[in-house]
Amino acid sequence: MDASHARSHGPLLTAVAALCAAALLGGCAGADAGHTARAASERRAPAAASDLQDDYQRVIKDVLPSVVQIQGSKDLGSGIVYDDQGHVVTNAHVVGKERxxxxxxxxxxxxxTARLVSAYPEQDLAVVKLTNMPAGLKAASFGDSSRAEVGQIVLAMGSPLGLSSSVTQGIVSAIGRTVSEGRSGDGDSGTGATIANMVQTSAAINPGNSGGALVGLDGKVIGIPTLAATDPDLGNSAAPGIGFAIPSRTVTHIADQIIKKGRVTDSGRAALDITARSVVDSSARPSGVAVVSVRKGGAAADAGLRAGDVITRLNKSPVDSVTSLAEALAGRSPGERVDVTYVRSEQRRTARVTLGEM
Structure with missing residues (x-):
């Protein structure tokens, strides 16, 4: 190759070299940017975790002093300081028949020392009152449980297994659950209540947590942890991560009445005004609810139902036991009209019933 040929390619070689240099520089700049982005992300992750931890600790510091341990002669549970007069709200199954x-x-x-004001087993709630309100003990702040959302972070505070001032964390797993408790004496510590609109949570709930506080990160109590689901396949042992809390709206509605009047005068719960028992068919399967008696002037009596009738459906909800009837009624209101399907003298009938109040 002669000199003129070499010279004619000189600018081209220079340009190629320049492009290569630019490419190399660009590659270095991209690597630097990527490294910087990763470093920033890594810095943000601990910062976010630290912020969440700070939120947890702030709520615990603010609310835990309002959560107490309640000990009877046999049972142990938790409670929430309700006001500055020393009233403490808890579960009815925590207080039992003690005073x-x-x-x-x-x-x-x-x-x-605390003394019972009144218990309302139908909603598994009770209020006790401290005989002396110690300095520094403050009332908890109750939120609106109707605003609870699935996925919301919550903390459960109480005395599981007697370990006072314990805190577990989880989320709101579901809302609007209707749950029926077992009864004391049947291998369960509940009152047999059927409770509507319960808050389901993954926060651990163990014996002793009952009556404590389920709290959002705003420091507001949205429910009272009451029971954990059981798994029949595991010998009715607690099913991990499935617990239920009575919604704060129900808690404040009932507690306010007990404190002001000494008893519940407005349950807000619908009723048929009957005494009933579950019945089974020839194969020993639950098949309905037999009416044992009707209250004179009550909802069922006014609609023509009488003792001996067997209720099998309420509107579209099948009824095969007293529990299923209670669950069908739990989400309804006094004064609401429903169709009750029943069997009398082997004939299926339907009555239009205006519901009474529990």
Whole structure:
């Protein structure tokens, strides 16, 4: 190759070299940018975790002093300080049939004394009152459970297995659950209540958590942890991660009446005004609810139902037991009109019933 040929390619070689250099520089710049982005992301991750941890600790510091341990002669549970007068709300199955309790606060090992104001087993709620309100004990703040959302982070506070001032965390797993408890004496510590609109949570709920607080990250109580689901396939042992809390709307509605009037006068719960029992068919399968008696002037009596009738359906909901009837009624209101299907003298009939109040 002669000199002129070489010279004619000189600018081209220079340009190619320049492009290669630019490409190399560009590659280095891209690598630097990627490294910077990764570093920023890594910095943000611990910061976000730290912020969430700070939220947890803030809520615990704010709410835990309002959660107490309640000890009867046999049973142990939790409660929430409801007002500055020393009223504490808890589950009815925590107080049972007792009237006097030992109460321990989060900030002290000293026992306080509380006395029963009233219990309402139909909603598994009760109020006790401290005989002496110690300094520094403050009432919890209750939120609106109707605004709870699936996926919302919650903390459960109470005394599981007697371990006072314990906290577990989870989320709201579902809302609007209707759940029936077992009864004391049947291998269960519940009251047999059927409760509507319960908040389902993955936060661990164990014996002793009953009556405590289910709290959002805003520090508001949205429910009272009451029971954990059981798995029949595991010998009715607790099913991990499935617990239920009575919604705060129900808690405040009932507690306010007990504190002001000493009893519940407005349950807000619908009723047929009957005494009933579950019946089974020839194969021993649940088949309906037999009416044992009707209250004179009550909802069922006014609609023409009478003792001996067997209820099999309420509107579109099949009824094969007293529990299923209670669940069908739980989401309804007094004064609402429903169709009750029943069997009398082997004939199927339907009555239009205006529901009464529990």
């Amino acid at each position: 006097t309790f030992r109460v321990t606060t989060a900030g002290s090992e000293s026992n306080l």
